[in-house]
Amino acid sequence: METAAPRTSWTFVTHHARILAMLSRDPELRMRDMADACQITERAVRAVVADLESAGYLTRIRHGRRNRYQVTDGTHFRHPAEGPHEITQLIKLLADLESPGPAAR
Secondary structure, rough: OOOOOOOOOOOOOOOOHHHHHHHEEEEEEEHHHHHHHHOOOOHHHHHHHHHHOOOEEEEEEEEEEEEEEEEEOOEEOOOOOOOEEEEEEHHHHHHHOOOOOHHOO
């Protein structure tokens, strides 16, 4: 029996969830480091961070030349199927998963 090749490449965790988890773990993480970890461009990370800010999931605080991000407590999932639930547990789960550093890749 022949195995069908996947139609698309996809993951269970979106870039939005992944970046939110990274920022909850390290609020001063640079866009470049998020891009490297997610394997996307810095421009894409900027768009995701802007989405998260405009939707109220993140607050950006300027510290000199750096940004510090604060994940907003009490925010809920956007899709109606999960809407009544807060995102806290998912973000905590993802933040607790340690990604390998650059030396381990």
